[in-house]
Amino acid sequence: MIAASAVPVITIDGPTSSGKGTISRSVARALGWKLLDSGALYRLVALAGQLAHLDPDDVDGHVSIARRMQVEFQADDTGEERVLLEGEDVTGAVRAETTGQGASRVAVWPAVRDALVARQRAFAEPPGLVADGRDMGTVIFPAAELKVFLTASAEERAARRHKQLISKGSTANLADLSREIAERDQRDSSRAVAPLKPASDAVLLDSTGLAIQQVVARVLALGRERGLWKV
Ligand code: DC
Numbered sequence: 001m002i003a004a005s006a007v008p009v010i011t012i013d014g015p016t017s018s019g020k021g022t023i024s025r026s027v028a029r030a031l032g033w034k035l036l037d038s039g040a041l042y043r044l045v046a047l048a049g050q051l052a053h054l055d056p057d058d059v060d061g062h063v064s065i066a067r068r069m070q071v072e073f074q075a076d077d078t079g080e081e082r083v084l085l086e087g088e089d090v091t092g093a094v095r096a097e098t099t100g101q102g103a104s105r106v107a108v109w110p111a112v113r114d115a116l117v118a119r120q121r122a123f124a125e126p127p128g129l130v131a132d133g134r135d136m137g138t139v140i141f142p143a144a145e146l147k148v149f150l151t152a153s154a155e156e157r158a159a160r161r162h163k164q165l166i167s168k169g170s171t172a173n174l175a176d177l178s179r180e181i182a183e184r185d186q187r188d189s190s191r192a193v194a195p196l197k198p199a200s201d202a203v204l205l206d207s208t209g210l211a212i213q214q215v216v217a218r219v220l221a222l223g224r225e226r227g228l229w230k231v
Contacts, residue, residue: 006126007124007125007126007127007128007129008127008128008129008145008146008228008229009124009128009129009130009131009141009143009144009145009146010027010033010128010129010130010131010144010145010146010147010148010219010223010228011131011133011136011137011140011141011144011146011147011148011199011202012024012027012130012131012132012133012136012148012150012219013132013133013134013135013136013137013138013147013148013149013150013196013198013199013202014134014148014149014150014151014196015151015157015181015184015185015188015189015196016100016157016161016181016184016185016188017152017157017158017160017161017164017181018150018151018152018157018207019150019152019160019207019212019215020132020133020150021037021039021132022212023150023207023212023215023216023219024037024130024131024132025130025132026212026213026216027130027216027219027220027223028129028130030216030220031127031128031130031220031223031229032127033127033128033129033130034123034124034125034128034129034130035073035123035129035130035131035132036120036123036129036130036131036132036133036136037073037132037133038116038120038131038132038133038134038136038140039100039103039132039133039134040071040073040083040094041066041071041116041119041120042103042104042106042107042112042116043094043095043099043100043102043103044069044071044083044085044090044094045062045065045066045069045103045106045112045116046062046099046102046103046105046106047085047090047093047094047099047102048065048069048085048086049061049062049065049102049106050099050102051085052065056102056105059109059111059112060111062106062109062112063109063111063112063115066112066115066116066119067115069085069086070085070086070087071083071084071085072084072087097165097180100184101180101184104184104187104188105187107134107188107191108187108191108193110192110193113135113139113193113194117139117140120140121140121141124141128228128229129141131144134188134194134196135194135196137149137198137199137201137202138194138197138198138199139194142199145223145226145228146203146219146222146223146226146228147198147199147201147202147203148202148203148205148219148222149198149199149202149203149204149205150205150207150215151204151205151206151207151208152206152207152208153208154178154181154182154185155178156207156208156209157181158174158177158178158181159174161177161181162174162177165177203222205218205219
C-alpha cells in the first residue's frame with residue numbers, strides 16, 4: 001500500500017472502551033502503518049508517578065515525568081505488544097484499571113498535556129500513522145486526512161470491558177464498571193483543556209452491535225474514498 005501524501009494520518013478518537021484500541025491496531029496492521037496509543041502515554045505518566053511515590057496532586061512532578069520518561073512500544077515474538085518504561089516491562093501495570101483512573105486524572109492538567117504533544121507528533125512517520133486517543137483529531141493532528149470519532153452505548157462499553165477483564169482472569173463487577181465508565185466519560189468530556197469531543201470534520205461511527213471487522217472495513221473504506229493510499 002503506497003501512501004498518497006508523505007505521512008498521512010488517520011485519527012481515531014472516542015470514549016473509553018469504545019473499541020478504539022482494537023480498531024486502531026487492526027487498521028494500522030492492515031495498512032502496515034505506525035500506531036500511536038496516546039492513552040498509554042497518559043497511563044505511563046500516572047504509573048511512573050505511582051512508582052516514584054509522587055503525591056497524586058503533584059503537577060510539576062508529573063510534568064517532569066511526561067518530559068523525561070523513556071518509553072518503548074515493542075512487539076514480542078507472538079506479536080503481543082509490550083510496553084517498556086525506563087527499560088522495564090510494565091505491560092500489565094499500564095493496562096490496570098487503577099492506572100487508567102490515574103491517567104484520567106493527570107490528563108486534566110494542561111502542563112502534562114503540553115509536555116506530551118511533541119512526543120505524540122513524533123509518531124507520524126512514513127508510510128502513515130493511525131493515532132488513537134481523545135484529542136488526536138482536535139489537538140494533536142488537526143490536519144489529519146481522516147478523522148473518526150468512534151462511539152458505542154455506555155452499556156455495550158461496560159459489557160466489552162467486563163468481558164475483557166474476565167478473559168484476563170481478573171474479577172470485575174458489571175455495575176461497578178458501568179459507574180466507573182460513566183465517571184471517566186464525565187471527567188474526560190468536561191475538562192477545560194482538550195475535552196473529549198469530535199472534531200468538526202470527524203466522521204461519527206457508532207460501533208454498537210457491530211463486529212470489529214465491520215468497523216475496520218468501514219474505516220478502510222473511508223480512507224480509500226479519500227485517496228489516502230494508492231492500491
Ligand atoms: O484510552 P485510555 O483508556 O488508555 O486512556 C486513559 C486516560 O488517558 C483516559 O481516561 C483519558 C486520557 N487520555 C487523554 O486525555 N487524551 C488522550 N489522547 C488519550 C487518553
